[in-house]
Amino acid sequence: RAKALGRARYEVFSIGMRTQIVSRLQLENELRRAIAALSDGTSQEFLVYYQPIISFKTGKIAGFEALIRWQPPGKFISPAEFIPLAEETGLIIPLGEWILKEACLQLKSWQKQFCLESPLSLSVNLSSQQFSQPDLTERVEKILKETKLNGENLKLEITESMAMQDVEKTIASILRLKALKLRFSIDDFGTGYSSLSYLHRFPVDTLKVDRSFVSRMEDSSENLAIVQTVIMLSHKLGMDVTAEGVEKASQMQILRELGCEYGQGYYFAKPLNSEAATALLAEQPQW
Ligand code: C2E
Numbered sequence: 458r459a460k461a462l463g464r465a466r467y468e469v470f471s472i473g474m475r476t477q478i479v480s481r482l483q484l485e486n487e488l489r490r491a492i493a494a495l496s497d498g499t500s501q502e503f504l505v506y507y508q509p510i511i512s513f514k515t516g517k518i519a520g521f522e523a524l525i526r527w528q529p530p531g532k533f534i535s536p537a538e539f540i541p542l543a544e545e546t547g548l549i550i551p552l553g554e555w556i557l558k559e560a561c562l563q564l565k566s567w568q569k570q571f572c573l574e575s576p577l578s579l580s581v582n583l584s585s586q587q588f589s590q591p592d593l594t595e596r597v598e599k600i601l602k603e604t605k606l607n608g609e610n611l612k613l614e615i616t617e618s619m620a621m622q623d624v625e626k627t628i629a630s631i632l633r634l635k636a637l638k639l640r641f642s643i644d645d646f647g648t649g650y651s652s653l654s655y656l657h658r659f660p661v662d663t664l665k666v667d668r669s670f671v672s673r674m675e676d677s678s679e680n681l682a683i684v685q686t687v688i689m690l691s692h693k694l695g696m697d698v699t700a701e702g703v704e705k706a707s708q709m710q711i712l713r714e715l716g717c718e719y720g721q722g723y724y725f726a727k728p729l730n731s732e733a734a735t736a737l738l739a740e741q742p743q744w
């Protein structure tokens with residue numbers, strides 16, 4: 458009997474495992490097919506969405522963060538699910554390059570369409586594999602040329618854990634891209650394992666305080682103190698701060714009082730498709 462049970466358990470386990478592996482392989486194949494279709498221009502499955510970043514000084518839109526969306530027929534797969542898979546399989550390289558170019562084209566078209574007091578900035582997330590490409594600078598330079606975009610308007614987001622993988626290499630890569638006038642943000646700050654003693658060595662412009670800190674800010678004075686300290690530290694190091702995940706007016710109020718420069722979150726707008734983001738820009742909302 459024990460043997461029978463053991464065997465039954467083994468089979469349940471193996472079927473579960475098998476299902477997991479098969480669905481991962483299916484997703485990988487689907488991703489491969491969708492990315493291959495990008496290069497011949499037939500794919501409509503990937504879309505770049507744009508979430509506005511608001512300047513707390515002016516209350517106006519200062520820029521956008523590009524966020525990828527993938528919608529295979531009848532489905533929606535979150536970036537949290539397919540970005541890690543794209544990263545593991547190397548598919549992130551062609552996908553990331555497509556995102557960068559698409560986003561640069563969009564920004565260029567906004568620059569032509571709207572005459573703004575201060576130029577819009579565009580933030581693009583870099584994956585770990587992209588960031589460690591030896592010829593990343595050349596690839597970015599090529600895209601800037603092709604899209605006739607000024608490097609100053611482009612900001613790249615790297616996470617804290619990516620930056621910490623190899624500190625010297627990170628600094629060298631950032632400096633090479635900064636020669637093209639690009640700016641950098643450290644994304645999801647506070648969720649990684651970065652040692653504070655390294656932070657000042659990264660030549661970055663902006664620190665993005667992770668959403669988890671912003672959402673807990675009003676729960677206790679300790680949580681508020683964390684956000685306050687991150688803002689103070691950033692300013693001491695000559696960086697500005699973007700708060701992620703601002704969902705309420707009260708959060709914006711507090712962040713503003715703490716001297717945080719920028720905010721991003723559902724309170725202002727969710728990530729929008731190109732059309733909706735253009736309509737929002739035309740409205741020129743002010744918070
Ligand atoms: P991230 O770069 O930290 O992007 C912010 C995420 O927070 C986005 O999720 C955005 O939709 C979400 N968000 C913004 N405001 C709020 C808010 O007020 N409340 C809540 N609950 N969420 C908010 P999304 O688009 O699902 O992306 C998740 C992550 O996937 C990104 O985190 C980034 O790490 C990665 N990702 C997305 N697009 C790209 C891309 O084009 N390239 C790369 N390499 N990674 C990407």
Ligand code: MG
Nearest residue numbers: 522582614644
């Ligand atoms: Mg980001």
Ligand code: MG
Nearest residue numbers: 644645665701
């Ligand atoms: Mg982030």
Ligand code: MG
Nearest residue numbers: 644645667668
């Ligand atoms: Mg995040």
